[in-house]
Amino acid sequence: MNEWKRLVYVLLILSCILFISLNTYVYYLTIETSSNVTYLKKETKKLNDLKEENKKLLEKKNNIEKDVQKSDEENKKIESEISTLEKEIKDLESKVNSLNKQNSSKTVYFTFDDGPSPRTEEILNILDKYHVKATFFVTNQSDQYNYLIKRMYDEGHTIGLHTYSHNYKEIYASEDAYFNDLKAIQDKVYNITGMRPVLIRFPGGSSNTVSRFNPGIMSRLTKLVEERGFYYYDWNVDSGDAAGYNEEAQMNMIYTYSPKHDVINLLMHDSTYKYATVNSLESKIKYYLDNGYTIAPLDSSSPGMHHMVNN
Ligand SMILES: [Zn+2]
Numbered sequence: 001m002n003e004w005k006r007l008v009y010v011l012l013i014l015s016c017i018l019f020i021s022l023n024t025y026v027y028y029l030t031i032e033t034s035s036n037v038t039y040l041k042k043e044t045k046k047l048n049d050l051k052e053e054n055k056k057l058l059e060k061k062n063n064i065e066k067d068v069q070k071s072d073e074e075n076k077k078i079e080s081e082i083s084t085l086e087k088e089i090k091d092l093e094s095k096v097n098s099l100n101k102q103n104s105s106k107t108v109y110f111t112f113d114d115g116p117s118p119r120t121e122e123i124l125n126i127l128d129k130y131h132v133k134a135t136f137f138v139t140n141q142s143d144q145y146n147y148l149i150k151r152m153y154d155e156g157h158t159i160g161l162h163t164y165s166h167n168y169k170e171i172y173a174s175e176d177a178y179f180n181d182l183k184a185i186q187d188k189v190y191n192i193t194g195m196r197p198v199l200i201r202f203p204g205g206s207s208n209t210v211s212r213f214n215p216g217i218m219s220r221l222t223k224l225v226e227e228r229g230f231y232y233y234d235w236n237v238d239s240g241d242a243a244g245y246n247e248e249a250q251m252n253m254i255y256t257y258s259p260k261h262d263v264i265n266l267l268m269h270d271s272t273y274k275y276a277t278v279n280s281l282e283s284k285i286k287y288y289l290d291n292g293y294t295i296a297p298l299d300s301s302s303p304g305m306h307h308m309v310n311n
Contacts, residue, residue: 115270137162172211207307235267
């Protein structure tokens, strides 16, 4: 019996030892597994994070590609706008060039006041010889010169009005007096030519001081004539013939003052005693043609060359 007991004890002890060993093993196994699980969890989380980050990066990449495409389109649009603008600039430059050309084309308007007279016929012959047209600001002279007014008209010269009487005291006495006188010369030209001139030149010019016996009359008239549909012309080069300059003195005036202007309104007179004006006319024509000027008759679009009004 004792033997059996001993055996049982031994077996019991052995089984205890086995049990403890097994437990210990299981315990360590569990610990290791748990550490592995934690590690795996960590790694899985890292992987997920990386995936997320990758997704974000892909999204960013797509957005950037979209932006690039968008900016490509915008670039194309801007390029097309630039090319349109460049074309517009070219067009404008060509317009500016053409305007500059027009502006640089030199023009002289020959204007004759106080006729008609026998000198007018001589002047018309010279103008005809050179095929140039001028402007005559006529007054009422003898009816025997009416045919000269008709000839001016027929030959394509411009007929302007210089008043009927050219009498300062009468015409500048009042606005009504001026316009009545102007109407008289307009009617006269109309009866001869069938045309009513609206281009005018004030006797003495708009800057005259001879009218100061009626203060302010020129300030009023210069406004009124335009309101009533007339165009008034002064001048910017004076031949000096009103002061009695001879041929040489007139040419000196022209040589001195013409180079200052590309557009010239040249003041001359075709009244009876202006022989020097007639005698120097060919020299004047040649001078301007040689210097690149076009000799033209005035029309309502020509520059008025208005003086400063002094009354
Ligand atoms: Zn005059």
